[in-house]
Amino acid sequence: MKQGFTLIELLIAIILAATGLMVLMQLMGVAIFADSDLEYSLTSLNLANEKLEELKDSDYSSVASATESSISGFSFVDDRIVTVSEVNTDLKDVQVEVRWTQKGGQQSVNVRTYIANY
Amino acid sequence: MDAERRSTVCQCAYIYRQLLSHVLVETMQVWEKIKVTNQGFTLIETLIVLLLLAMLLGVTGFVFVVSLRAWDAGLIRGGIREDVSYAMEKVVRDLKEMANVSLDQYDSIAHTIQFEETGGDTYVLYLYNSADPVFNSRYNRSLYNLRKANITQGDDPDSGEGVLILRDLVSPDAASPATALTISSNQVTLDFVVQRSDETVRLRTKIRPRNL
Numbered sequence: 197m198k199q200g201f202t203l204i205e206l207l208i209a210i211i212l213a214a215t216g217l218m219v220l221m222q223l224m225g226v227a228i229f230a231d232s233d234l235e236y237s238l239t240s241l242n243l244a245n246e247k248l249e250e251l252k253d254s255d256y257s258s259v260a261s262a263t264e265s266s267i268s269g270f271s272f273v274d275d276r277i278v279t280v281s282e283v284n285t286d287l288k289d290v291q292v293e294v295r296w297t298q299k300g301g302q303q304s305v306n307v308r309t310y311i312a313n314y
Numbered sequence: 315m316d317a318e319r320r321s322t323v324c325q326c327a328y329i330y331r332q333l334l335s336h337v338l339v340e341t342m343q344v345w346e347k348i349k350v351t352n353q354g355f356t357l358i359e360t361l362i363v364l365l366l367l368a369m370l371l372g373v374t375g376f377v378f379v380v381s382l383r384a385w386d387a388g389l390i391r392g393g394i395r396e397d398v399s400y401a402m403e404k405v406v407r408d409l410k411e412m413a414n415v416s417l418d419q420y421d422s423i424a425h426t427i428q429f430e431e432t433g434g435d436t437y438v439l440y441l442y443n444s445a446d447p448v449f450n451s452r453y454n455r456s457l458y459n460l461r462k463a464n465i466t467q468g469d470d471p472d473s474g475e476g477v478l479i480l481r482d483l484v485s486p487d488a489a490s491p492a493t494a495l496t497i498s499s500n501q502v503t504l505d506f507v508v509q510r511s512d513e514t515v516r517l518r519t520k521i522r523p524r525n526l
Contacts, residue, residue, distance in 0.1 A: 214374075224385070231388040250501065253501050
């Protein structure tokens with residue numbers, strides 16, 4: 197029997213084609229997102245290093261935990277957190293974390309070093 | 315032919331004719347049946363399918379074009395990012411090693427960073443645009459190059475000599491032109507903003523030279 201297609205069959209075919217195309221679009225979106233992800237982490241890493249260098253240049257006594265809620269010129273950044281813990285009287289463990297929001301989740305980069313009182 | 319045989323042939327022909335007409339009738343009936351079940355599409359059905367297909371292709375095409383544009387922008391940004399992070403790394407490593415880092419006016423060039431290797435050559439980091447008559451780094455021109463001149467070896471920053479580190483730099487702040495290179499107390503601030511065909515990437519960090 198040569199019946200040809202019914203409307204239903206055609207609609208199913210269209211839905212299948214649409215699903216296929218959607219997967220393709222999704223892939224493209226993932227690639228583009230991965231790209232901007234890389235840029236944000238690169239910029240954040242530099243900003244974290246910036247803070248670390250600032251702390252290295254400041255007085256040993258003024259190296260303390262602090263939080264900046266924004267960084268001017270870098271609006272994507274949520275905050276920059278400095279966490280300081282004293283290892284002994286002349287040595288501080290300093291950790292700088294830069295956080296930002298992407299794809300609905302919180303992303304962050306961390307740099308850590310010791311600063312000595314010399 | 316005898317009468318018996320003739321009658322047999324006649325009979326056969328009769329049967330054959332009967333059969334043929336039967337088959338013909340049957341065929342016609344089947345054809346009618348096929349015609350009823352195999353209806354094809356009505357105009358409305360065809361229009362609906364065409365409309366749906368057109369909508370699907372239209373949306374897909376639109377999204378595809380937008381994604382391609384984003385892809386192109388991503389490629390440009392990727393290129394800038396690579397250059398900026400390379401330049402940043404290079405300058406940071408240089409400055410970490412150097413002694414006597416100072417924000418200087420070298421000849422007629424304002425806002426340069428002059429630094430000296432411990433017991434070695436003296437270098438100048440400066441922004442350059444050949445169309446700029448006063449050779450300063452206040453971003454009078456749209457795009458500047460960051461260059462590193464070895465003064466001891468005779469590089470002349472006034473004519474743009476030295477190693478190219480980064481190109482297509484613009485001002486970090488369009489409203490109040492600032493420079494990519496600043497020094498406060500012992501810290502050098504590197505604020506690189508690179509622009510290529512509407513895509514801008516900014517990278518900023520500070521560095522405290524270790525040998526000061």
